[in-house]
Amino acid sequence: MEPAAAWVPCDFQLAPCWSVEPGDFQLANWAMEEQGAVWAPGLPVQESEFTDITGSCLQTSSPSSSRGGQLIAHAAATSHSDPIDKAAQELEVDFHDMQMTIHNSNHVNPIHVLEEVASEFKADIDMMKTKIHRYPASIRGLGELYTVPTTVAVGPYHHGQHHLKAAEKVKHVAAYHCIRESGCSVQEMYDAVVAVADDARRLYDKDVMAGIRYDDFRHMMFFDACFLVQYMLLHTSARVDPSLRSFFGSYANNIFHDTMLLENQLPWQVVEAVMRFRNVSLREFVGSLRGWLLERRDPDQKRFASDGDNYEPPHLLGLLRFCTVGRNTRKLPPIPQTESIPFSASAVELAEIGVTLTPSKTTELIRMRMKKKWTLFTKLSLAPLTLDNVRASCLVNMAALETCSIQSFSGAPDEDSAVCSYLLLLSTLVQKKEDVVELRQKRILQGRGLLTNNDDTLNFFTSLQNLRLGSCYVRIMEDVEDYKIHKQRRDKVKAFVYKNMKIIIAVITTIAAVVSILGMLMPRLKSR
Known part of the structure; x- marks a missing residue:
């Protein structure tokens, strides 16, 4: 795991210049001065140096070091290769005599390498319900309407796409209002996200994450979480800044579409890290989602499921699915495994x-x-x-x-x-x-x-x-x-009755006549 680094947003060109002074936040040059150190998101921190890049005012100084407490300077994050891949490359298998030779001065035991692979595989299986999955081929084939965000990227899979860059500035605005409305410092909220970001990193596709530095990923998680929290607040009775409310309203359908894409999700623990500072009423937010399948919503649909308070969603899409599916009140036996249904009905x-x-x-x-x-x-x-x-x-x-x-x-x-x-x-x-x-x-x-x-x-x-x-x-x-099947049987009975109606009537008439005659004879027979 890489050590913590200074907060340097990946796309600093879009970051607004804000200044943070004790007790006050101003939309100018976002810099923070603590214990003689000045911190400015956007670029690595160099000692006693003033840098002006793309119109941003960035002042820097020497850093201090810690993982989650103080933000530290880190000019360039080192990229670590996968230790499992590295060890695997050091294994050579001789298939002639089925012997393994280790080209490593440390004499790595090949069973340890295989054990690590097996352990990693098991961890992936255990995380199936919480991972941020990629689309299966059957869904990806439906087209970009169902797979590609139109306005905002959430998480790393679509981050940096040209048509989504405008929303990056809005994320910074959302972060500003999250911090200001919470009454905490930038450092406090950022540290809370950093504390869970490295664990959340494991939930994304490893091939994608291999090309993203740890500090860049942490910044991404912070800004994306602030954006989602402000979006969720919009659907509750909480006050939301008018400029953000205007943006969310103008792109309401697009943002709802984007935030409910499988590949455009943020692990829930990251969202919760920001929600600890800027509280969101989940009961109200979930209530706003109920009945979304219809254009006209029934007011009764806003009731929250009784077991919903204990539900821990993997992400926002998982929360929507939970609200939409509901809970089964009937206990039914499990169905057997089946690959196809040989019948259908339009x-x-x-x-x-x-x-x-x-x-x-x-x-x-x-x-x-x-x-x-x-x-x-x-x-x-x-x-x-x-x-x-x-x-x-x-x-x-x-x-x-x-x-x-x-x-x-x-x-x-x-x-x-x-x-x-x-x-x-x-x-x-x-x-x-x-x-x-x-x-x-x-x-x-x-x-x-x-x-x-x-x-x-x-x-x-x-x-x-x-x-x-x-x-x-x-x-x-x-x-x-x-x-x-039952209808076919009933129809056959009906068809038989229809075709043989005269005979059936004649038989019934005969039986009725016999019964009637017997009824008349029975008293006489008894009198004898």
Whole structure:
């Protein structure tokens, strides 16, 4: 692990020049003078030197040293190669006599190298639910609308892309207001982020992180966390600076889209580090997310789940997924492992066989089920949806999160695969444009947010047919098939009755006449 370094934001050209004086923050030259040392984010600190680069006023002096307490000078971070890779390169395997030779004066035992690899592999598996995953191939193929941020980069995967650089300045403004509104010093809040940043680094893709210095990563985590905290505050009753509120309002759909991308996430412990200084009411924030699937939200949807207070999300997308899925109140047996479902049913086909599609009374995705009333009426209910590009992207990214973080859907709770189940069920129902019309008429698809036309909606749903089979989806499709089989039997009985109606009537009439005659004869026989 690299030692802590001076706070030098990666993209210092966009950083506003702020000055920090005891008890006061001014938007001019952000420098801090403590115990005879002056600190200025943006460049490494050199002793007694004044530097003017790209219009920024940066004053520097000699540093002091510590990891999390004082910010220290560090002109250039040294890049450390992976010790496992290095040791592995020092191993040579002779496949002729199956002997291993170590070209190392320290006589490294090859089993230790393999042990480290195995340990690292196990750690990766253990972190599956908290890692910041890359897109699986099935999702990445859907296109940039579902995978690439439009306005702001959060985390390292999309950091530095040209079309996202304008938002870097906004991050610095967000940091300024976070610090000022918290009443703490820059150093205190930054140290809190540094304390968790190095651990959070492990959650990102190792190949990406190999090209990012430790101090650069810490600065990225700090500014991104401040941005997200201010964005979350906007959705609560807390006061947010008018300039930030204006920016968030102008790019509301874009920012919501970007902050809910799988590859554009910040580990929750980093966000919490800033929230300890600038408190966010999670109950209010989560309440603002409820019912987001619909254009018109039901006020009752703002209730927070009873177990939500104890939920620790991996990141913001994970929190949205938790709010959207809901909790299953029914205890159902686990489904067996299955690779495919050999049967399907479109919306129009279900209508033809007597299954009525109905919107659930809630937008929680877990509430999808077949409901049988007597023997003649059956309903299939699922959450209603206002389908536009932003909502479509969020659903796809939540499905990608389930795909990457859950090793096996069979045996796992239904909630773990609810988004995949929901999207796969819709993709099964929508096979032709007539099915899209049927979903509209049945109020499953609502509002004005539908994709451009029926063709676009059809293309969206049919593109999702390669999603993994969620347990809720498997249960419903088995119920549908079971209903089809029983209906076929009932239809055969009906057809037999229809074709043989005259004979059946004649037989019934004959039986009735015999019964009537017997009824008349019985008293006479008894009297004898």
